[in-house]
Amino acid sequence: MTCEQAREISIVELLQNCNIHPQHVRGQDYWYLSPLRDEKTPSFKVNAKLNLYYDHGSGQGGDIIDLGRQLFQCDTKALLQKLGSEHFLFHPQLFAARAAHIQSSVTPDTIQTSIQITATKDLGSNVAISQYLQKRGIDLSIAGPYCKEVYYQVGDKSYYAAGFENRSGGYELRSQHFKGSSSPKDITHINSGHKSVCVLEGFMDFLSLLTLRKHTPVQSDFLVLNSVSLADRSLEILKDYRTVFIYPDRDEAGKKLFEKYQDAGLNCVDASGIYRNHKDLNELLMSSKSHEKQIKKQQTFKKSGGLHL
Secondary structure, eight states, X not given: OOHHHHTTSOHHHHHHHTTOXXXXXXXXXXXXXXXXXXXXXXXXXXXXTTTEEEETTTTEEEOHHHHHHHHTTOOHXXXXXXXXXXXXOOOOOOXXXXXXXXXXXXXXXXXXXXXXXXXXXXXXXXXXXXXXXXXXXXXXXXXXXXXXXXXXXXXXXXXXXXXXXXXXXXXXXXXXXXXXXXXXXXXXXXXXXXXXXXXXXXHHHXXXXXXXXXXXXXXXXXXXXXXXXXXXHHHHHHTTOSEEEEEOOSSHHHHXXXXXXXHTTOOEEEOGGGGTTXXXXXXXXXXXXXXXXXXXXXXXXXXXXXXXX
């Protein structure tokens, strides 16, 4: 079996063959308890359309070759022999991931390498990108200095997204239908000379914090990991700060992130208490925006004398 032939095998079918079954299915997304590590909440996603996986807990993903090498703890040659053996009987299934319109929130490394940035612009000219950020509760005046409209290609198809640049020149990309990044993947450090720093898992949380604190700006530097798997890259930077405020997601990966920084001897403060009833800062922001809209509706209703306009 060749790598090309192996990539025609459905990851869902491979996992099923290994007696690994999804906890739930949403459209083309199959959610599993990660077969690569212990967890209690399913965060391992397979997108059946793209035939790619992404493990949210580790921040790693890829195609069936990437998964198979980890799953069976072997090199590519041994994996191909295993997949081609009589032990694994697969139905032929072809996938055209790079030619298809990407309609998924999966973020595998294989897509990173296929993304080619063609242009970047300041926010404001693309209505769809602006509306997406606003839908996430982000104030466009706050996003403007940090985000770009990024136009890119995957194969011969063209796309666009809100882009957040990392320190190595790669972009985190977000749109209504896509969550991913271009190479190289890296952290983002916003250094303004403060003695404290706020650490956030992703740039949506970073923009959410700035939006929530619009009228009382945070007097701090910022470090955006862009993936919890890149936390080790931040240690050398963070050790120079007097105080490190951590805004982890309220899940197992976020808990391990905070523990990692504590073990590294940093003077850490867990700031997640401000969104104790939500998974992360963006969820808190969207909830507060929804509450504001509800109050405005009630005020309008009262002003109208209780009558619908």
